[in-house]
Amino acid sequence: MQQRQIWIVDFGSQYTQLITRKSRELGHSAELLTVDEALDRLRKEQFPKALVLSGGPQSVFEDTTDFSLFFKKTDLPILGICYGLQIMAHALGGRVERGVQGEYGHAQIHFTRELKPGWPQLPKQFSVWMSHFDHVAQIPPGFQTFLKSENNLVSGILHENLPRLGLQFHPEVEHTQHGKEVLKLFYEHIAGLKQDWSAKTMLGECQSIVKDSNPGPVLCAFSGGVDSLVAATLVHRILGDKLHCFFVDHGLLRPQDHDHIKILQEQTNLNITVLDAKAIFQKNVFGLKDPEEKRKAIGRTFIEVFEEKVHLYEKNHQIHFTHLLQGTLYPDVIESSSPHKKGGKSVTIKSHHNVGGLPERMKLKLLEPLRLLFKDEVRSLGLELGLKEAWVYRHPFPGPGIGIRVLGELSAPAILQVQQSDQILFEELKNFHLYQAIWQAFTVLLPVQTVGVKGDARAYEQVIAVRLVNSSDGMTALWSDVPRAFLQTVSSRITNEVSGITRVVYDITSKPPGTIEWE
Numbered sequence: 001m002q003q004r005q006i007w008i009v010d011f012g013s014q015y016t017q018l019i020t021r022k023s024r025e026l027g028h029s030a031e032l033l034t035v036d037e038a039l040d041r042l043r044k045e046q047f048p049k050a051l052v053l054s055g056g057p058q059s060v061f062e063d064t065t066d067f068s069l070f071f072k073k074t075d076l077p078i079l080g081i082c083y084g085l086q087i088m089a090h091a092l093g094g095r096v097e098r099g100v101q102g103e104y105g106h107a108q109i110h111f112t113r114e115l116k117p118g119w120p121q122l123p124k125q126f127s128v129w130m131s132h133f134d135h136v137a138q139i140p141p142g143f144q145t146f147l148k149s150e151n152n153l154v155s156g157i158l159h160e161n162l163p164r165l166g167l168q169f170h171p172e173v174e175h176t177q178h179g180k181e182v183l184k185l186f187y188e189h190i191a192g193l194k195q196d197w198s199a200k201t202m203l204g205e206c207q208s209i210v211k212d213s214n215p216g217p218v219l220c221a222f223s224g225g226v227d228s229l230v231a232a233t234l235v236h237r238i239l240g241d242k243l244h245c246f247f248v249d250h251g252l253l254r255p256q257d258h259d260h261i262k263i264l265q266e267q268t269n270l271n272i273t274v275l276d277a278k279a280i281f282q283k284n285v286f287g288l289k290d291p292e293e294k295r296k297a298i299g300r301t302f303i304e305v306f307e308e309k310v311h312l313y314e315k316n317h318q319i320h321f322t323h324l325l326q327g328t329l330y331p332d333v334i335e336s337s338s339p340h341k342k343g344g345k346s347v348t349i350k351s352h353h354n355v356g357g358l359p360e361r362m363k364l365k366l367l368e369p370l371r372l373l374f375k376d377e378v379r380s381l382g383l384e385l386g387l388k389e390a391w392v393y394r395h396p397f398p399g400p401g402i403g404i405r406v407l408g409e410l411s412a413p414a415i416l417q418v419q420q421s422d423q424i425l426f427e428e429l430k431n432f433h434l435y436q437a438i439w440q441a442f443t444v445l446l447p448v449q450t451v452g453v454k455g456d457a458r459a460y461e462q463v464i465a466v467r468l469v470n471s472s473d474g475m476t477a478l479w480s481d482v483p484r485a486f487l488q489t490v491s492s493r494i495t496n497e498v499s500g501i502t503r504v505v506y507d508i509t510s511k512p513p514g515t516i517e518w519e
Helices: 018-026 036-045 083-091 179-190 199-211 226-242 255-267 280-285 291-317 330-335 376-382 412-431 484-497
Strands: 006-010 030-034 050-053 079-083 095-097 103-111 123-132 135-138 143-149 154-159 164-167 218-221 245-251 273-275 322-324 365-367 438-455 457-470 501-506
Touching: 006 018, 006 036, 018 030, 018 179, 018 376, 030 036, 030 199, 030 218, 050 083, 050 438, 079 179, 083 095, 083 135, 083 164, 103 484, 135 154, 143 164, 143 199, 143 376, 164 179, 199 365, 199 376, 218 226, 226 245, 226 322, 245 291, 255 273, 255 412, 273 291, 322 501, 412 457, 412 484, 438 501, 457 484, 484 501
Parallel strands: 006 030, 006 050, 050 079, 079 164, 218 245, 218 322, 245 273, 322 365, 457 501
Antiparallel strands: 095 135, 103 123, 103 143, 143 154, 154 164, 438 457
């Protein structure tokens, strides 16, 4: 693995992952480190080409850690964001004050001096995202204030001679205007970095992970989603027929899922075996109502079925699998490292991963070639591998499937209602050319009945909720504003074509406060 240009030190901000993503989008390799990891490396005289100190919920008045080591190497370019700025100011002789009034959400900032000649020019005033209470009252020696907020508080400081920049706002979030340009200004004009991150770079690193693992026969719990498809395609390019993919049909799928798997069987070189497990899932999960009970039962049954079928396959084909291929992504690794703590190492993948429990139970080593990538990077890698855009940009679908889109008791009629309504939604998204404009779209059966009229008679039937959201990574999401004609067509078709449905509602809740799925 190539050395990362940028180290991003995580002080617990909810936006820290976004700094890493935005840095890579700008073409610069970056990795996220805990505070202890970063300090340990610096003590060993290991240095990046640029250092970013993230925001966080702490206060310099409460955290007694000595952060002076971050600033010891004077020619090391450093960007401090929010709390990172306050650390910089506090450690270098400035003064931070407890806030009387914090700045949260959208705020207007303005330049107090001209940027240097040759630097990209930004508007004199623009809107940014703030999230802080303490503030820098006196800047450190050698720095200049070059940005202030509408409250006349320091929003940006720049060292007169050294490559150091501090920002009180968050350039990494979508809410900040010109955020990418601000990050680019630091990386390319202050730190002097050259681009070193691309789809080809990602492909080379992922291939190295596979080759270095030196696996025997590899087993893949294949879902057909972008993560498993890209991971399987990558590994197949290297291992060929040593990769065996198994798709579990648990009866909680949509019509489009069956069609997608058939297409992949026909149009790719992947060896995909479909395991029909509908009967056992029906026995184990039908009748359950509680969301957590449903999730656990579906997960437990998946592992039992998968283990049994795979061992039978091994026996019949006289092979022994050594590795389990997983589409683990960088956010999974980051979340497992307790990023809000100073210690914590990124080693254990969270237990709620889609096939959690399988490696230990089946005594398999993990093969995770995508573990260094974000979701958008996986899509870019898929295109680099030659996969069709329609496959790479399929909407996400949860492992428990329709099991968590039937609110209340799981039953065959309820599952069918979601399957049919979801298919109508899918067809109309395609008809209205909206599918690629939406990040995730699905229907949910609600455990309520309402009065309606059908054929001049009273109907007392159920409700389908339509959920359409846009997001870049699933961490936050906005409900999608779609044409009224589209919603009218979907509603009319569902109430006319899906038995037992009298009413359709549209969910206009963003995340937060809601989650994307209803259960």
